[in-house]
Amino acid sequence: MPTITRDQVRVPADVMPEARENYIENYMKATRGTGRLMLFACDQKIEHLNKDFYGEGIDPSDLEPEHLFEIGSKGTIGILAGQRGLIAQYANDYPEINYLVKMNSKTNLVKGAQDDPYSPQLYDLEAVLAMKDAGVNIVGIGYTIYLGSEYESTMMAEAGELIAEAHAQGLIVVLWIYPRGKAVPDEKDPDLIAGAAGVALCLGADFVKVGIGGGSICITREQKGIGRGQATALIEVAKARDDYFEETGVYVPICSDGGIVYDHHMTLALAMGADFLMLGRYFARFDESPTNKVNINGNYMKEYWGEGSARARNWQRYDMGGNKKGMTFEEGVDSYVPYAGSLKDNVDLSLAKVKSTMCNCGALTIPELQERAKLTVVSATSIVEGGAHDVVLKDKTPYAGNSLR
Numbered sequence: 001m002p003t004i005t006r007d008q009v010r011v012p013a014d015v016m017p018e019a020r021e022n023y024i025e026n027y028m029k030a031t032r033g034t035g036r037l038m039l040f041a042c043d044q045k046i047e048h049l050n051k052d053f054y055g056e057g058i059d060p061s062d063l064e065p066e067h068l069f070e071i072g073s074k075g076t077i078g079i080l081a082g083q084r085g086l087i088a089q090y091a092n093d094y095p096e097i098n099y100l101v102k103m104n105s106k107t108n109l110v111k112g113a114q115d116d117p118y119s120p121q122l123y124d125l126e127a128v129l130a131m132k133d134a135g136v137n138i139v140g141i142g143y144t145i146y147l148g149s150e151y152e153s154t155m156m157a158e159a160g161e162l163i164a165e166a167h168a169q170g171l172i173v174v175l176w177i178y179p180r181g182k183a184v185p186d187e188k189d190p191d192l193i194a195g196a197a198g199v200a201l202c203l204g205a206d207f208v209k210v211g212i213g214g215g216s217i218c219i220t221r222e223q224k225g226i227g228r229g230q231a232t233a234l235i236e237v238a239k240a241r242d243d244y245f246e247e248t249g250v251y252v253p254i255c256s257d258g259g260i261v262y263d264h265h266m267t268l269a270l271a272m273g274a275d276f277l278m279l280g281r282y283f284a285r286f287d288e289s290p291t292n293k294v295n296i297n298g299n300y301m302k303e304y305w306g307e308g309s310a311r312a313r314n315w316q317r318y319d320m321g322g323n324k325k326g327m328t329f330e331e332g333v334d335s336y337v338p339y340a341g342s343l344k345d346n347v348d349l350s351l352a353k354v355k356s357t358m359c360n361c362g363a364l365t366i367p368e369l370q371e372r373a374k375l376t377v378v379s380a381t382s383i384v385e386g387g388a389h390d391v392v393l394k395d396k397t398p399y400a401g402n403s404l405r
Helices: 017-030 066-074 084-090 125-133 152-168 190-203 220-224 230-248 263-271 280-284 343-360 366-372 380-385
Strands: 039-041 079-083 099-102 138-147 172-179 208-210 254-257 276-278 293-296 299-305 334-338
Touching (some): 017 152, 017 172, 079 138, 084 099, 084 125, 125 152, 138 190, 152 172, 152 190, 190 230, 230 254, 230 263, 263 276, 263 343, 263 366, 280 299
Parallel strands (some): 039 079, 079 099, 099 138, 254 276
Antiparallel strands (some): 299 334
């Protein structure tokens, strides 16, 4: 993974001079010195209550909140995001984790038919700073906005004020922005999502995530015909990001969310303009993922389900309104992925392939890869010829090209 130096961190102008070094330090901590953020979201204890953490098919250890912190301490994450109270309970036992405090939250009990979504601010920044002064390793704050809700102005005002206060103290800020409410006919309209990312930028967010419909367990396109090819979306968003950078000097990191099946897809996404990647299916296969390992027809598999599946029970996100309770139809599936062993062994192999491909392109850094890589349209025949063909393989284990063991 490429690294950045402290002088390469772009510090927003609203960070006070005396807080610049704090901001740079927090940014380097959150990105592990790479300039790319891997966020472990643990705020669902309020958002989804208990149903996602206890029941049939769910590992019993998921019921214990400390399990989240155990995962965060063992994995190579940038930050663990959670509510202030949750972090306060366990931070002393896990001081090595970088924490991001989620400043607002709501449950999923109030459905869209009752009221537009509103996630109120739970505490002010002073409470967060008091924890930081007490020794908790807090590097930033986060806030959720429902764009299109009749309460969006309240949430935007709260977020704007918190961002200004956080930057003044040298903290980074992550915004979750979901187009949602009676005024939003299609939450997954690509133009609307792009507009939401722009709102996050205008409010002062330090990171923006993009992507829809390309995940292995996402069936939104199949169900609704809505979505955009991940490659097309990524290339177009990256171009808009680069144009904005030339105009303003502000660089917005892009996360490519969905569509990664094989290791070489990671390199393709980076070449298309992504700064970092969302890898749900990839990580779901490993020992460290918090799902059950099961034996299916003699093969070990790991459970993996989509946010839009009935099993996820995320009814508020997919609520159609009216008096009907629950999801009208699914936009995700409940599935299995092939068990692949330990995270470290697989990540080392995947990174080796990414680095080798970059060398083939004459690139030592991701920016060089994005500049030098040539993306071309190929035929179906060319894709077949790119793998083993016209031979009988000695075993059926997918060869190294796929890293699916």
